[in-house]
Amino acid sequence: MVLRHSDADGLARHRDHMAAHYDEQMELLETAETRARVPSLRYYQSLYSPGGFHIHPLRYALKLAEQAAKAGVAIHESTKALAIGRDGSGFEVMTAAGRVRAAYVLVCVSALDRSLHRPTGRAILPVATYVAVTAAGAGAFIPARHSVSDTRRAGNYFRVVDENRLLWGGAITTRVSEPLLLALRMKRDMVSVFPQLGDPSIEHAWAGIMGYSRHKMPLIGRDRDGVWYATAFGGHGLNTTAMAGLLMSRAITDGDDEYRRFGAYQPVWAGGPFGRAGVQGAYWWMQLKDRLDERRHTAD
Numbered sequence: 001m002v003l004r005h006s007d008a009d010g011l012a013r014h015r016d017h018m019a020a021h022y023d024e025q026m027e028l029l030e031t032a033e034t035r036a037r038v039p040s041l042r043y044y045q046s047l048y049s050p051g052g053f054h055i056h057p058l059r060y061a062l063k064l065a066e067q068a069a070k071a072g073v074a075i076h077e078s079t080k081a082l083a084i085g086r087d088g089s090g091f092e093v094m095t096a097a098g099r100v101r102a103a104y105v106l107v108c109v110s111a112l113d114r115s116l117h118r119p120t121g122r123a124i125l126p127v128a129t130y131v132a133v134t135a136a137g138a139g140a141f142i143p144a145r146h147s148v149s150d151t152r153r154a155g156n157y158f159r160v161v162d163e164n165r166l167l168w169g170g171a172i173t174t175r176v177s178e179p180l181l182l183a184l185r186m187k188r189d190m191v192s193v194f195p196q197l198g199d200p201s202i203e204h205a206w207a208g209i210m211g212y213s214r215h216k217m218p219l220i221g222r223d224r225d226g227v228w229y230a231t232a233f234g235g236h237g238l239n240t241t242a243m244a245g246l247l248m249s250r251a252i253t254d255g256d257d258e259y260r261r262f263g264a265y266q267p268v269w270a271g272g273p274f275g276r277a278g279v280q281g282a283y284w285w286m287q288l289k290d291r292l293d294e295r296r297h298t299a300d
């Protein structure tokens with residue numbers, strides 16, 4: 001976690017808070033040490049988390065699918081659920097090619113389909129964020145192999161991946177259509193931090209859509225018709241989706257009611273277009289505050 005302005009005291013306070021409240025041990029690196037690892041004049045002090053780790057999400061998803069298949073689960077990839085209806089004491093899920101009968105249905109389509117399940121669909125606000133990856137070799141000058149993020153409210157995150165490609169993420173917007181010239185926009189962003197990149201070639205650039213609830217907590221529970229849902233994980237879905245999966249499987253197979261702890265965070269209308277406008281305004285405000293912070297505290 002790197003700072004884009006100088007504030008060693010603030011970072012030390014954050015380190016102490018994380019140790020006291022979450023037992024998370026982090027090391028404060030001074031500006032010179034930070035820049036030795038991630039050579040950018042944009043960066044000042046940083047917190048290094050030796051216990052932190054990052055994973056390859058596709059490999060994780062494939063492994064989960066493999067384990068599920070071994071346990072007898074049939075996965076119908078690329079089959080869109082069009083509607084969910086009652087079928088006796090169970091359900092049927094309609095698809096273009098046929099129906100699936102099921103004793104239980106768990107909806108987890110997030111922001112990618114807001115009409116399949118109205119109670120959660122109307123409570124989800126789609127938010128886009130972007131990633132780009134350079135051609136091989138471009139990130140070779142960065143010694144750190146850590147996952148790095150800056151501390152801005154709407155910041156960047158990156159990591160040098162296979163063949164020294166720089167994988168770069170950033171920007172957050174409620175505009176979910178992929179902006180034209182996305183690769184160029186991401187290139188400008190990364191070069192503004194690492195001018196050493198020169199004019200890197202961008203091999204892939206893509207937009208991902210996340211689902212947020214108004215209260216920013218995931219929506220986990222069961223609706224009046226008996227349909228289960230686990231959705232709206234926002235930008236921190238890696239650990240929380242796994243947690244929800246466990247809660248849901250225990251609830252469905254063993255009647256465990258621990259999922260009810262999420263009852264305090266019900267699906268509430270996200271405000272439709274007004275919600276989007278409000279959130280976009282909040283993002284612009286956050287970005288403005290980030291810029292002001294940087295200007296105010298930049299030491300050199």
Ligand SMILES: Cc1cc2nc3c(=O)[nH]c(=O)nc-3n(C[C@H](O)[C@H](O)[C@H](O)COP(=O)(O)OP(=O)(O)OC[C@H]3O[C@@H](n4cnc5c(N)ncnc54)[C@H](O)[C@@H]3O)c2cc1C
Binds near residue numbers: 081082131
């Ligand atoms: C660029 C980017 C970077 C991120 N980085 C991180 C990170 O570093 N750490 C972290 O914890 N989280 C991160 N996130 C957030 C994380 O990816 C999400 O929180 C997580 O993917 C949410 O999981 P989900 O299963 O609820 O939704 P999704 O991953 O959106 O999955 C929804 C699934 O539903 C399927 N679907 C949609 N409609 C239908 C339908 N009608 N019928 C059948 N299937 C359907 C879709 O194909 C999709 O597979 C990032 C997100 C983005 C976009």
